Every structure is written in structure tokens, then in C-alpha cells.
Amino acid sequence: MSGLDGSGSPLREIPEATVARLPMYLRALNALADGSRLVCSSDELAAAAGVNAAKLRKDLSYLGSYGTRGVGYDVELLRFHIAREIGITQDWSVVIVGAGHLGQALAGFSGFTSRGFEIVALLDADPALAGQQIAGVPIHDFADMPAIVAERRVTIGVIAVPAAAAQQVTDDLVAAGVTSILNFAPAVLSVPAGVDVRKVDLSSELQILAYHESRKGAASDAGTEATA
Amino acid sequence: MSGLDGSGSPLREIPEATVARLPMYLRALNALADGSRLVCSSDELAAAAGVNAAKLRKDLSYLGSYGTRGVGYDVELLRFHIAREIGITQDWSVVIVGAGHLGQALAGFSGFTSRGFEIVALLDADPALAGQQIAGVPIHDFADMPAIVAERRVTIGVIAVPAAAAQQVTDDLVAAGVTSILNFAPAVLSVPAGVDVRKVDLSSELQILAYHESRKGAASDAGTEATA
DNA sequence: TAGATTGTTAATCGATTAACAATC
DNA sequence: TAGATTGTTAATCGATTAACAATC
Numbered sequence: 001m002s003g004l005d006g007s008g009s010p011l012r013e014i015p016e017a018t019v020a021r022l023p024m025y026l027r028a029l030n031a032l033a034d035g036s037r038l039v040c041s042s043d044e045l046a047a048a049a050g051v052n053a054a055k056l057r058k059d060l061s062y063l064g065s066y067g068t069r070g071v072g073y074d075v076e077l078l079r080f081h082i083a084r085e086i087g088i089t090q091d092w093s094v095v096i097v098g099a100g101h102l103g104q105a106l107a108g109f110s111g112f113t114s115r116g117f118e119i120v121a122l123l124d125a126d127p128a129l130a131g132q133q134i135a136g137v138p139i140h141d142f143a144d145m146p147a148i149v150a151e152r153r154v155t156i157g158v159i160a161v162p163a164a165a166a167q168q169v170t171d172d173l174v175a176a177g178v179t180s181i182l183n184f185a186p187a188v189l190s191v192p193a194g195v196d197v198r199k200v201d202l203s204s205e206l207q208i209l210a211y212h213e214s215r216k217g218a219a220s221d222a223g224t225e226a227t228a
Numbered sequence: 229m230s231g232l233d234g235s236g237s238p239l240r241e242i243p244e245a246t247v248a249r250l251p252m253y254l255r256a257l258n259a260l261a262d263g264s265r266l267v268c269s270s271d272e273l274a275a276a277a278g279v280n281a282a283k284l285r286k287d288l289s290y291l292g293s294y295g296t297r298g299v300g301y302d303v304e305l306l307r308f309h310i311a312r313e314i315g316i317t318q319d320w321s322v323v324i325v326g327a328g329h330l331g332q333a334l335a336g337f338s339g340f341t342s343r344g345f346e347i348v349a350l351l352d353a354d355p356a357l358a359g360q361q362i363a364g365v366p367i368h369d370f371a372d373m374p375a376i377v378a379e380r381r382v383t384i385g386v387i388a389v390p391a392a393a394a395q396q397v398t399d400d401l402v403a404a405g406v407t408s409i410l411n412f413a414p415a416v417l418s419v420p421a422g423v424d425v426r427k428v429d430l431s432s433e434l435q436i437l438a439y440h441e442s443r444k445g446a447a448s449d450a451g452t453e454a455t456a
Numbered sequence: 457t458a459g460a461t462t463g464t465t466a467a468t469c470g471a472t473t474a475a476c477a478a479t480c
Numbered sequence: 481t482a483g484a485t486t487g488t489t490a491a492t493c494g495a496t497t498a499a500c501a502a503t504c
Contacts, residue, residue: 019436019439019440020432020436022435022439023429023431023432023435023436024416024429024432026435027414027432028416048416049416050416085439086435086438086439086442087438087439087441087442087443088435088438092434092438092441094434100333101329101332101333101336102330102333102337104329104333105328105329105330105332105333106430108329109330109430111414111430111431112430112431112434115431115434115435116431116434116435116438117431117434117438155441156434156437156438156441158434179441179444180437180438180440180441181437182430182433182434182437186255186339188252188256188276188277188278194444196437196440196441198433198436198437200428200430200433201251201252202334202337202339202340202410202428203251203339203340203343203344203345204248204251204252204255205410205426205428206320206322206340206343206344206345206384206386206410207250207251207254207314207316207343207344208247208248208251208426209384209408209409209410209424209426210314210315210316210320210344210345210384210408211247211250211313211314211315212247212408212424213315213320213383213384213407213408213424214314214315215315216407216422
């Protein structure tokens with residue numbers, strides 16, 4: 001157990017909370033690089049990513065020592081190391097299941113391509129849609145999914161179908177070899193060990209906002225509870 | 229400080245992690261109620277929500293004691309108490325800014341209505357779209373936003389515009405009185421104290437999956453690191 | 457009463473933060 | 481050398497979990 005971390009190999013154990021923030025740092029670095037900044041301090045980068053500097057430095061320390069004391073971080077170098085740590089120095093092939101509004105919106109989202117992903121197909125149970133393209137992404141019959149997954153070495157699937165269909169789609173994707181799933185359907189998915197699922201739940205997000213919103217209203221009645 | 233929690237008033241301090249799970253419990257209870265279950269145990273509910281039973285009981289204990297030892301939870305009663313705690317016993321008015329693919333997908337998502345929200349308008353900077361409807365939601369010129377927010381008492385806004393426009397839209401929403409924002413644009417938003425922002429970042433989600441996916445591949449080389 | 461299941465305790469674990477020594 | 485800024489330490493805080501007494 002526990003990697004005997006040798007040279008610069010990216011196999012240290014990184015806390016999950018840190019992993020979830022690496023994409024934010026990468027985005028902030030990309031913005032800085034666009035502005036042709038060569039070097040930045042932890043304060044600047046933290047501000048650009050919307051976190052505090054202590055947390056940023058602690059997070060980056062898990063990756064290794066890529067800053068220079070008294071100077072800051074080399075933007076390009078740090079960008080490379082984070083991208084390598086995340087594993088997006090090469091693109092990952094992704095399929096989106098469900099060519100409804102949401103699936104089409106996702107396929108059309110240009111951000112994926114530049115951030116390490118290639119959407120190789122939109123899949124839909126309606127064979128009438130097959131042959132069309134959305135923003136350059138071909139729509140295929142869901143029946144062709146196993147062939148596409150095998151041929152394009154797809155390991156990540158995005159679920160944009162109604163909740164009622166989500167578990168079956170998941171089972172099919174997993175059977176075809178997909179081992180990571182991003183789920184937009186409001187449903188709890190069961191998957192075998194070794195398969196990762198992340199979910200994006202739109203009404204949950206709104207409900208969490210509503211929870212805090214409810215208490216805000218109350219604050220104007222009672223004491224002054226503002227500015228947090 | 230710290231509420232002197234009287235009768236059953238929903239003003240105890242609830243941990244943020246618990247708040248984020250209440251919507252999951254509510255969804256699971258709705259599913260059970262549809263199946264006409266009157267009572268359920270913490271084990272059943274936890275399984276339906278995809279969490280472990282200890283965590284569920286701990287979470288529910290923050291709301292009060294709404295279960296019966298030896299019996300379980302009354303589905304309808306618990307549903308009411310969670311909905312009240314979240315603050316969705318009445319509907320919240322919501323505007324979606326950006327009538328592109330994503331905005332249209334969100335407007336068409338039927339789940340919001342039944343979960344405590346009414347989408348009162350889609351707003352877009354392109355006045356040519358105004359007058360159209362998407363799934364019953366009218367599209368308005370963004371210039372009309374302040375009037376709509378005031379008239380419909382909107383406190384929650386959803387941002388589905390390109391990253392470059394997100395901060396300006398945020399500033400305008402906040403100026404109009406919106407105090408909770410759900411942000412789909414890949415951008416860090418600054419808001420004044422008292423305004424809550426939650427973000428849904430699609431490429432971050434994929435990158436987090438990619439991180440774990442990278443290590444899976446490596447596991448087949450080295451020792452047996454499967455089943456987690 | 458016996459069986460079942462909650463609500464709570466206490467231990468553990470992981471994440472955050474401030475402070476500062478190391479060092480460019 | 482003096483000033484700046486990282487990387488790390490240690491303290492604190494919050495979340496998770498298992499176990500079990502309370503109680504239906």
C-alpha cells in the first residue's frame with residue numbers, strides 16, 4: 001500500500017477535495033496564459049480560481065514542488081503538471097446518451113474539446129435521428145453503442161436520458177466497457193465496483209439554494225444576520 | 229447567536245453536507261410515496277437515496293424526531309418536514325438567462341415544477357427571440373429582466389450564457405434583487421455578501437472522472453487495486 | 457415480553473486554515 | 481542582504497461511521 005513516490009510520477013494519493021479543485025486551477029491558469037502571463041503567485045491564482053491562497057498552496061503541494069519561493073509559479077509548467085495529474089495530456093473519448101435538448105446542449109458545448117475530451121457520438125433510442133449531426137457530433141442509434149465504445153475506446157459516458165431509462169442505459173454502458181459515468185438523470189444508479197458515477201442534479205442544486213434563500217428572508221425580521 | 233430552538237420551528241443549524249443531501253431524501257420519499265408505501269425504515273430510505281443508513285439517521289436527526297422507534301418513518305410526514313425545512317412548501321420563482329441550447333433544455337425540464345420551482349421566464353440578449361415560448365416558458369428580452377424580477381418576486385436566477393457574459397449578467401441580476409444564482413457558465417463569479425452562488429461545471433465533472441479513470445488503467449499493470 | 461428500529465454518542469477520519477520556516 | 485513567496489506544520493473544524501441505549 002501507499003506509493004513509494006519515486007521521481008515525478010503522478011501516483012501520490014491526492015485527497016478527493018483537492019482533485020475536485022484541480023480543474024478550477026487549470027481553468028484559471030488557462031485564462032492567465034491567454035493574457036500571456038508567464039508567472040503568477042499563489043495569491044493571484046487563488047483569486048482567479050475563487051479559493052483562498054492557503055488552500056491552493058496546500059492543494060498544489062500534493063502534486064509536488066512546482067513553484068519557486070519568492071517568485072511564484074511558472075504558468076506553463078504548472079498547467080502541464082496539473083493536466084498530467086488529471087490525466088488529460090491526451091484526449092478521452094466520450095459518448096453522450098440521449099439526443100434530447102440536454103444531450104444536444106452538451107454536444108454543442110465547445111468547452112469539452114479544449115479541456116481533454118472528444119465527444120465521439122450522441123446516442124439515441126430513436127433510430128430516426130441517426131445520421132444527423134449536432135455541432136459536428138454524429139447521432140447514432142443506441143443499438144450501435146457497444147460497437148462505438150469498443151472501436152473508439154470510450155471509457156466515459158454521459159447520461160442525458162429520462163430518469164426511467166437511466167439504469168438500463170447505465171447497465172448497457174457498463175456491459176460495453178464504460179467505467180466512468182456522468183449522470184444528469186434524477187435517479188440513483190447502481191453500478192459494479194470499479195465504476196465511478198458522478199451526478200449533476202439540477203433540482204437538487206435549486207433546492208439547496210432555496211434552503212439558504214428561506215433563511216435569508218427570516219433574517220430581515222430578527223437580528224442583523226447579513227454579510228457572510 | 230445559535231437559535232434557542234423552540235417547538236418545531238425550522239431554524240436549527242443544519243450542516244451544509246446534510247442540506248445537500250435533503251433533496252436526495254425528498255426524491256427517494258417521493259418515489260416511495262408513488263409506490264404507495266406509508267412507512268419506511270432508515271435502511272430502505274437510505275438504499276433508495278444511495279447513502280448509508282447511519283448517515284441518513286444522523287441527517288434526519290437535525291430536523292427533529294420524525295421517526296418511530298421499532299417502526300420507521302411515516303413517508304408522508306417526513307416528506308412534509310423535509311420540504312418545509314428546504315423551504316419549498318411554496319414555489320420559488322426562477323428566471324433562466326440565456327435561451328441557447330442549455331437554457332432551452334433547462335426550461336423544458338419538467339422536474340423543476342414538481343420540486344418547488346416555477347420558471348417564470350427565459351431571458352436572452354437577442355430581442356428577436358422575445359415572444360416565443362419553450363415548453364410553456366415565455367422568452368423575454370433581457371432588458372425586461374428587472375421588471376420581471378420585481379413583479380414576479382424572483383430571487384433565484386440560472387445563468388446559461390457564455391462565460392464571457394456571465395459576470396455582467398450576474399451583476400445585473402443582483403442589482404435587480406436576485407440573491408441566489410445557479411451558474412452553468414465556466415467562470416468564477418464575484419457577488420456581494422449575502423448572495424449565494426452554486427456552480428455546475430460540466431468539464432470539471434468530466435475531468436474529475438478522468439482523474440480516477442487514469443489511475444484505473446494503471447491498476448491493471450501493477451498490483452490488484454480493484455473493487456472500491 | 458421479544459423484536460425491531462430510531463436517535464444519539466463517541467471515535468475516527470478528512471478538510472481547512474493560519475502561521476511561519478525555508479529559500480529564491 | 482532584504483523582500484517576497486512558497487511549501488509545510490500543526491491546530492481547528494466539520495463530516496462520517498459504528499455501536500448501542502432508548503423505546504415503540
